[in-house]
Amino acid sequence: MPTRRLPWVIKYRPKRIEDVVNQDKAKELVIPWIRSWLEGRPRKKAALFYGPPGSGKTSMAEAIAHEYGLEIVEMNASDYRRASDIERVAKVAASQRGLFGRGKLILLDEVDGLSGLADKGAIEAILSLINITKNPIIMTANDPWSPSLRPLRDAALMVEFRRLTKTMVKRVLRRICASEGIKCEEEAIDFIAERAEGDLRSAINDLQALAEGYGVVTLEAARTILRQRDRVLPPYEVVRRIIISKYAWQAKRAANLTDLAPDELMQWIHENLPRQITHPEDLWRAYEALSRADVFFGRIRRTGAWDLLPYAVELMTAGVALAITKDMKSKYRWVKYSFPQKIQLMAKTKEVRAIRDEIAEAVSRHIKTSKRKVRADVLPFLTVIFQHGDPAYAAAIAIGLGLGDSSIKYLAQERAPQIMKLVAAMKRELGKIEREEARRREEVKKERSVTKPATEEVKGAKKEEKEKGKRKRRKKEKPAGRGLDAFFKKG
Ligand SMILES: Nc1ncnc2c1ncn2[C@@H]1O[C@H](COP(=O)(O)OP(=O)(O)O)[C@@H](O)[C@H]1O
Ligand SMILES: [Mg+2]
Numbered sequence: 001m002p003t004r005r006l007p008w009v010i011k012y013r014p015k016r017i018e019d020v021v022n023q024d025k026a027k028e029l030v031i032p033w034i035r036s037w038l039e040g041r042p043r044k045k046a047a048l049f050y051g052p053p054g055s056g057k058t059s060m061a062e063a064i065a066h067e068y069g070l071e072i073v074e075m076n077a078s079d080y081r082r083a084s085d086i087e088r089v090a091k092v093a094a095s096q097r098g099l100f101g102r103g104k105l106i107l108l109d110e111v112d113g114l115s116g117l118a119d120k121g122a123i124e125a126i127l128s129l130i131n132i133t134k135n136p137i138i139m140t141a142n143d144p145w146s147p148s149l150r151p152l153r154d155a156a157l158m159v160e161f162r163r164l165t166k167t168m169v170k171r172v173l174r175r176i177c178a179s180e181g182i183k184c185e186e187e188a189i190d191f192i193a194e195r196a197e198g199d200l201r202s203a204i205n206d207l208q209a210l211a212e213g214y215g216v217v218t219l220e221a222a223r224t225i226l227r228q229r230d231r232v233l234p235p236y237e238v239v240r241r242i243i244i245s246k247y248a249w250q251a252k253r254a255a256n257l258t259d260l261a262p263d264e265l266m267q268w269i270h271e272n273l274p275r276q277i278t279h280p281e282d283l284w285r286a287y288e289a290l291s292r293a294d295v296f297f298g299r300i301r302r303t304g305a306w307d308l309l310p311y312a313v314e315l316m317t318a319g320v321a322l323a324i325t326k327d328m329k330s331k332y333r334w335v336k337y338s339f340p341q342k343i344q345l346m347a348k349t350k351e352v353r354a355i356r357d358e359i360a361e362a363v364s365r366h367i368k369t370s371k372r373k374v375r376a377d378v379l380p381f382l383t384v385i386f387q388h389g390d391p392a393y394a395a396a397i398a399i400g401l402g403l404g405d406s407s408i409k410y411l412a413q414e415r416a417p418q419i420m421k422l423v424a425a426m427k428r429e430l431g432k433i434e435r436e437e438a439r440r441r442e443e444v445k446k447e448r449s450v451t452k453p454a455t456e457e458v459k460g461a462k463k464e465e466k467e468k469g470k471r472k473r474r475k476k477e478k479p480a481g482r483g484l485d486a487f488f489k490k491g
Contacts, residue, residue, distance in 0.1 A: 007205070007208065008176060008180075008204050008205075008207070008208045009201050009204045009205060012172075012176055012179075012204065013059055013062065014056070014059045014060070014062070014063045015063065015066055016063055016066065016067050017030075017031070017060070017063045017064060017067050019063060020056045020059055020060050020063055021056070021164070021168055021171075021172065022055075022056070022162060022164045022165065022168045023055070023056055023060065023161055023162065025160065025162070026049070026060065026159050026160065026161055026162075027060075029047075029157065029159045030047065030049075030060065030064065030159055033047055033136075033157055034064055034068060034136060037135075037136040038068065038103070042136065043157075044155075044156060044157040045130050045131075045133055045136070045137060045155070046130045046133075046136075046137040046138070046139060046152075046155055046156040046157070047136075047137070047138050047139070047156055047157040047158075047159055048111075048138075048139045048140070048141060048144055048152060048153065048156035048157070048158050048159065049061065049138060049139070049140045049141070049159050049161055050140070050141045050142070050143070050144040050158065050159070050160060050161065051142070051160055051161025051162060051163065052142060052161070052163045052198055052199065052237070053142055053199050053201065053202075053234075054164070054196070054198070054199030054200045054201035054202055054203070055161040055162065055163055055164055055198065055199075055200070056161060056164075056200070057140040057161050058107075058109060058140060060161075061105070061107050061109075061138045061140065062107075064105065064138075065105045065107075068103070068105075069102060069103070070102065070103045070104060070105040070136075071102045071103070071104050071105065072104075072105050072106075072107050073089060073092045073093075073104050073105070073106050073107070074106075074107045074108075074109060075089050075106075075107070075108050075109070076108075076109040076110055080108075080111075080113070080114055080119070080122040080125075080126070086122070086125045086126075086129070089106060089129065090125075090128075090129055090132070092104055092106065092135070093106055093129050093132060093133040093134065093135055093137070094132050094133065094134060095134065095135075096134050097134070097135070103135065104135040105135065105136055105138065106129075106133065106135055106136065106137045106138070107137075107138050107140075108126060108137060108138070108139040108140070109139075109140050110140055110141060110142070111126065111139045111140070111141050111144075111149065111152060112141035112142055112143050112144060112146065112149060114126075114148070114149070119148070120148065123148060123149070123151060123152065126139075126152060127151055127152070127155060130155050130156070137156075139152060139156060142234050143234045143235075143236055144158070145236075145336060145337065145338055145339070146339050147339055163197075163198035164198045164199075164200050165198070166193045166194065166198070168200075169192075169193040169196055169198065169200055169203050170189050170190065170193045172200060172203075172204070173189050173192060173193060173203060173204070173207055174189060176204065176207060177189075177207070177211075177217065180211065182211050182216070182217060183216065183217070184207075184211075184217040185217060185218045185219055187218075187219040188210070188217045188218050188219045188221070188222045189217070191219055191222045191223070191226070192206045192207055192210075192222060192226070195226060206222075206226055209225060209226075210222055210225055210226070213225060233257045233258060235258060235260055235264075235265070235268045236268070236272070236337035237257075238254055238255065238257055238258040238260075238265065238268070239265075239268050239269050239272050239337060240276075240337070241254035241257070242254045242255060242269060242316075242317050242320060242321055243269075243273070243276050243277070243320065243321060243324070243331055244321075244331045244332060245317075245318075245321040246321075248314075248317075248318035248321070248322060249318075250321070251317035251318045251320070251321040251322075252313065252314065252317050252318055254317065255313055255316075255317045262297070262309065262312065262313055262316075263297045264340075265316070266290065266293060266294065266297065266312075266316045267340035268337075268340050269290065269316055269320060270290055270340065270380070271337075271338060271339070271340040272335075272337040272338065273286055273287070273290070273320065274383065274384055274387060274388060275335045275336070275337060275338070276330060276331065276333065276335055277324055277327070277330050277331070278327065278330050278388050279324075279326040279327035279330060280384070280388060280389060281326050282323060282324045282325065282326045282327055282330070283384050283388065284384075285323035285324075285325075286319075286320045286323035286324065287380060287381070287384070288319075288323070289315045289316065289319030289320050289323055290315070290316055290319070290320060291377065292315050292319070293311075293312045293313075293315035293316035293319065294312075294376070296308050296309075296311050296312035296315065297312050300312065355406050355407055355410045356375065356379065356410065357371070358404070358406075358407055359379065359382070359401075359403065359407045359410070359411065360372075360374040360375045360378075360379065362401040362402060362403060362407075363378050363379075363382070363401060366400075366401060382397070382411055383411050383412075383413075385397065386408070386411040386412035386413075386415065386419060387411075387412055387413055387414075387415055391415065391418055391419050391422055392422055394411075394412065394415075394419050394422075395419050395422035395423045395426055396426065398419065398423050399423055399426055399427065399430075405420060408420055408423070
């Protein structure tokens, strides 16, 4: 019996930088950066490799170490929370490379495991590591965009790793087949690559499972063995898949690929929908579906009726995906997703909550509903209008509700400057009109005081007229004219 073979993902790991495929842009950033370190004048002390799983981030770090003769000192997710591990690495980081000693490369793998509030300490520890280090630090992350990772993003050279193309995945698989001397059906390779969706690690693992389990790599074997296994994906990836689904079943299946609770997943969809989808009608329909899902969640929470869950999930997945009909292209754009506000807010300052409250207060006064309802049902639409609608319309709303700059910034985000400018312009315009009216009023008054001096008699007559007018108005549904109009007509 042959001994258990080495996992192919390790056996075929890139040894040199040139073996890392499909990541030329990343190399263009990384090679000068590591050189700058070796020449003793690094601009950034750390680099953050980010991108989908199985795209070569860890491999690249290892290839760099190999190629430049550096010794890797590694730390990963389970170590960050132990002070002793951090200390161990910090000591290495701070030590200057001896005359004959090998240089070190510090690899902090998967730092996005550290996103919770509880990990604040660990993030601070990494930051001070970056400050004191005399050796290059490479961090990796699938999703580097959570707010708590911000300090790390700021401190590091950001290097994006692209999802591998299917062609590239197939090429690597074929190469492995050749070097292992196994016959692989082209259809099987295609099947595996399709399933892997750019994750080369999972593709290689699938290939090995087939080759060792079946002895052959055929489409039939692939279908039999590989169907069951589903993978867990990061939240933003699941949201992306739900949105790009063409069919209801695809969207529902995507929702199974996460370990988020369903209502948390809904927060993610809710937050990122307007980033991906821009056509107002599409957005409207998608938010309709989401808000109905939310009603179900509310009922489930209140009554514990878990049998309603499938409806909620159906609405927030298939309901959202199929709502997009006007601008199909927007589904496939690459956009950065972000953490749900609702979850983010808990970590954020009170300030943001105060702003939301202020807006909710203003709106609820206008449409006479509770602030809570406004926050849940109206604010999302307002953000859509401010971020994607007609800016002039948004500005008019801002004036109508008397929103201040901070509220506009909150609602419009990047578009805030544009809308604030429009608000200022409209206010100037309104001011002009008001001043003009006041001026005319003043003129008419003057004219009258010249032509008809107000004697007691006239005053009395006027009073009577006024009373009559009031009575008339009460009877009639529509007065002939009111306010300024009436004033000018009489004059
Ligand atoms: N760009 C790539 N070029 C070559 N091999 C890759 C690439 N990306 C992934 N692999 C293969 O997949 C395995 C896992 O890749 P890894 O670098 O650990 O991915 P990541 O760290 O991005 O999740 C590696 O051992 C390697 O065999
Ligand atoms: Mg990795």
